[in-house]
Structure formats: C-alpha cells, structure tokens
Amino acid sequence: MADQRIANSGAKRVLMLAWEYPPRIIGGLARVVCALSRELVKQGLEVHVVTADHPGTPEYEVDEGGVHVHRVKSQTNKLGEKWDTPNFITWDARLQFGMLQHALRLHAEKPFDVCHAHDWLVADAGWVLKSIGLPLVSTIHATEFGRNHGIHNPDSEYIDTVEWRLVYESAQVIVNSGHMLREVVDHFGAPAEKILVIPNGIEPDKLKNETPVEVLREKHGVGSGPVLLFVGRLVREKGIQVLIEAAPRILEEHPEATIVIAGAGYYEAELRATAVSAGVADHVKFFGNANDVDLSELYTIADALVVPSLYEPFGIVALEGMAARVPTVTSDSGGLMDIIEHTVNGITTFAGDKESLAWGILQVLNNPELAVSLTTAARKKVLEQYTWRAIATRSREAYDFAVAAKDNVIAIGSASAASDKVA
CATH class of the missing domain: 3.40.50.2000 (Glycogen Phosphorylase B;)
Incomplete structure (x- = not known):
C-alpha cells in the first residue's frame, strides 16, 4: 500500500x-x-x-x-x-x-x-x-x-x-x-x-445512444422479442456456453427471444456447435467484434446483459451495462461479486449452472418493476464508485x-x- x-x-x-x-x-x-x-x-x-x-x-x-x-x-x-x-x-x-x-x-x-x-x-x-x-x-x-x-x-x-x-x-x-x-x-x-x-x-455516458429502439432493433434484425446481450471475448472462461445451454428454458416463456453475442475468439466454432445441439441456433446471433458505436446500439436494444463468467477477475462489461441502464445478470464468479449486489443492482446466479442462469434472466424479463429498480441502483453505484x-x-x-x-x-x-x- x-x-x-x-x-x-x-x-x-x-x-x-x-x-x-x-x-x-x-x-x-x-x-x-x-x-x-x-x-x-x-x-x-x-x-x-x-x-x-x-x-x-x-x-x-x-x-x-x-x-x-x-x-x-x-x-x-x-x-x-x-x-x-x-x-x-x-x-x-x-x-x-x-x-x-x-x-x-x-x-x-x-x-x-x-x-x-x-x-x-x-x-x-x-x-x-x-x-x-x-x-x-x-x-x-x-x-x-x-x-x-x-x-x-x-x-x-x-x-x-x-x-x-x-x-x-x-x-x-x-x-x-x-x-x-x-x-x-x-x-x-x-x-x-x-x-x-x-x-x-468506465465513462458512464460513452455508450449513450439517442436512436429510437425500434430503429436499432430493425437494423440488427432482432425482431420484437427480448434481446439477451453478451459482450466479451469468445473464450471458455467467459461462460457463453452456459448462456446458450440456458436458452431452451428461456425460450419456453419467451419464444421470440434472441441472444446476441458480441465478440470474437477461439471458442466461436464450439459455441456455434453448442447452439445447434441445443436446438437454439436460430435464436443466437454472432455479431463479431463491436466498436463503441456498435456497443452503444446493442446496449440500447438489450433487455438484459448477461455476464455468465466461469472466471472473472473484475467484470468491466457489467459496469458498462449498469451505466447504460440495462438489467444485468451475472454469475457469482470472482470480481463480479464486488460489483453486483443480488436483487439490489443486478441478479447473481451460480457460475456454470444453466438452470440458475435461466432463472436469473427470467427474473428480469418477467418482472419489469424489478428491472427498473435494478437499473436505477446500478447506475447510481457506477456514478459514485467507478469514475x-x-x-x-x-x-x-x-x-x-x-x-x-x-x-x-x-x-x-x-x-x-x-x-x-x-x-
């Protein structure tokens, strides 16, 4: 020190x-x-x-x-x-x-x-x-x-x-x-x-976007259903495979939902295969690497940001979602627990557990008042602690x-x- x-x-x-x-x-x-x-x-x-x-x-x-x-x-x-x-x-x-x-x-x-x-x-x-x-x-x-x-x-x-x-x-x-x-x-x-x-x-307003949500949803071809966003490297420790494996349970209640995966990495082929084997390939969009303009648009259309990491020293993507007022669902891995207070400014789930992750996402999608409460508290925490x-x-x-x-x-x-x- x-x-x-x-x-x-x-x-x-x-x-x-x-x-x-x-x-x-x-x-x-x-x-x-x-x-x-x-x-x-x-x-x-x-x-x-x-x-x-x-x-x-x-x-x-x-x-x-x-x-x-x-x-x-x-x-x-x-x-x-x-x-x-x-x-x-x-x-x-x-x-x-x-x-x-x-x-x-x-x-x-x-x-x-x-x-x-x-x-x-x-x-x-x-x-x-x-x-x-x-x-x-x-x-x-x-x-x-x-x-x-x-x-x-x-x-x-x-x-x-x-x-x-x-x-x-x-x-x-x-x-x-x-x-x-x-x-x-x-x-x-x-x-x-x-x-x-x-x-x-983070810079709290860097990813702000004033374009109407409807325009951006049409641009990115996500339809009218809920958008679940992942942002990060496509590597095993980020846990994207758990999100894809959780998709069938989510689709039972929200059949028009789309998972948007923004990022690139060695694990992409494995993730595509997982989506096919889980029967959800039509609901998973691989966006590729996203620049700041892309991210501002994706955060605007997202109904939930999902951070399902198996290993996460910090979790800056979670902060971005919190700043952008997107309900944030994370695993209980590593540094994410320093950021997210369960049911206060986000939802935490068990790392590597598809049932737990599906539950957490459905909490946000099925409870609009909870989602608003989470995003309000999340934005406040970012402004107070992470400048x-x-x-x-x-x-x-x-x-x-x-x-x-x-x-x-x-x-x-x-x-x-x-x-x-x-x-």
Whole structure:
C-alpha cells in the first residue's frame, strides 16, 4: 500500500506497456489502459503507451485524449495472412523485443519516471526497463492459474512463472478486485501490503445512444422479442456456453427471444456447435467484434446483459451495462461479486449452472418493476464508485510510491524461494 509519507514524490512522465490499445481491442485490457492513460493526461501527466501495431493506424500519434501512442511490429516477417511464428508465446516474445527497443529509445531521449506494465504479455520488457533503474508498477488483470483453474501444461507453467516474476519484480502491484487480491496473495505468495486494489472504471455516458429502439432493433434484425446481450471475448472462461445451454428454458416463456453475442475468439466454432445441439441456433446471433458505436446500439436494444463468467477477475462489461441502464445478470464468479449486489443492482446466479442462469434472466424479463429498480441502483453505484478520475488518482499514488521506493522494492518471500521458483 502506498505510504503517504512518500506518496507525493511526483511521477510526471509515465511509460505504459500494453499489448493492446484502441483501435486494437482484444479484450477489456485495451479499454482500461486507454481510459486510464487519458485521465492521467487530464491530471497533468505525460503518458506514452508502447503497444502492438494495428492495420490502418500510424506508428506514432498523439490520440484524441492527449496520449502519445507508439505502435511497434513484432520482430517477424508476415507470410500471407499468418505470422511466421510457431505459437503465440513466441509471437509475444518477438513483439516485446520490438516494444523494448522502442521504449529504450524513448527513455534515452527523455527519461520516464515510472513504467506501468499490464499483464504477463509485456513482463519481459518491464523487467529489462527495471534493470536500468526505471521503477516498475504492474497491473495483474487476470492470472493463468485462475483462467484455467490450475496449471495443466507447459505453456501455462511458463505463463504462470512469468506472472509470478512480474509480481516479484514490481514495486507496487495493482489488481482490480478483492478476489484478485486474494488470488495474487495466495497463489504467488505476495505480501498483501504490496498489492493495491484499484477497480476498473468506465465513462458512464460513452455508450449513450439517442436512436429510437425500434430503429436499432430493425437494423440488427432482432425482431420484437427480448434481446439477451453478451459482450466479451469468445473464450471458455467467459461462460457463453452456459448462456446458450440456458436458452431452451428461456425460450419456453419467451419464444421470440434472441441472444446476441458480441465478440470474437477461439471458442466461436464450439459455441456455434453448442447452439445447434441445443436446438437454439436460430435464436443466437454472432455479431463479431463491436466498436463503441456498435456497443452503444446493442446496449440500447438489450433487455438484459448477461455476464455468465466461469472466471472473472473484475467484470468491466457489467459496469458498462449498469451505466447504460440495462438489467444485468451475472454469475457469482470472482470480481463480479464486488460489483453486483443480488436483487439490489443486478441478479447473481451460480457460475456454470444453466438452470440458475435461466432463472436469473427470467427474473428480469418477467418482472419489469424489478428491472427498473435494478437499473436505477446500478447506475447510481457506477456514478459514485467507478469514475476514472478517482481511479487515476489512486494509480498516481502507486507511481509516486514506486519512484520514491525504487531502491527498496518489497520482495516476495526469501531469496531462496525466489531462486527455487525460477530454477
């Protein structure tokens, strides 16, 4: 926890390392890094984000929020539509080499005060920058152990070790929920005093849309029945398969309902097969990746936002739904329990349980007065607790602590424990 005696030492120039940044959006990390960076600029800091390149974007720009964005290529040649790398870990290693080269060049031109590394995908670059004296703060958005309910193969073991070392090397570690605090402390053996819980935030009115609902429903071809919206990566831990498996029960009472799945990922083919086997394929629409305009339209037509995650460190999509006044139904997984108060500002259901999820969705669809009550309380909570201004202020405390304490990094465990882990 940032010590108030040294929290005002004054980090003014911040280097952000993140493998995704808008318009390259793979998951929630891109939006978090973007919003945090822009708010830090509003508070007077100079922020440089070094990230992966994206088709149609410049290598360098100062974006509309005043953030200096540097996009670098992985150190490969592109062959057709595929990168000539054997696997994702190798691709990431080569990307980080390019990121590190660029960051070192920027640091040589004008030194940064602190480096903020987001997740294991930029850990190598962060370690090297720390080795030349740049204080390191990291955010652990999720862990390999949590995503997979254990470590089951060599790739996972490698990622787990990288995450452990990132926690070990950082002067301050930021997590976004009490659930993640417990996970990092228990799994990595990190001292709790080294961890800061700083939730993610949103811009409450960013996804506001004034277009009539009827016009948008026709545009997206969802008919007149209830729209159940999922937003996120199409990966197993997001639990979309549970939503599809719950659909037959929902359709018994609402035969015109449509499930709209906004996102992309490796699990899409499996999800399509699940919809076919459940006999609900005609009621499931795969939207693909959605930009902010798309999302504003989808939230406008949604009768419920469903967040059925099996593993969820935080749940920023739930906040988006709450801000957009969409009744929100979630699982009881991880950080979602920090956000949703059952029957107060949303409905919580048992993770992985299709019957429970169907029950929760039907509670919202069949009780209009409850739905209004939930959305009113949800919007109020977002406005009171999840603004980027407060989140950026707390992040600055972590930066300032790291700058002042750069020669006295709190280590995890003993030196022998460290050598055992990396041996």
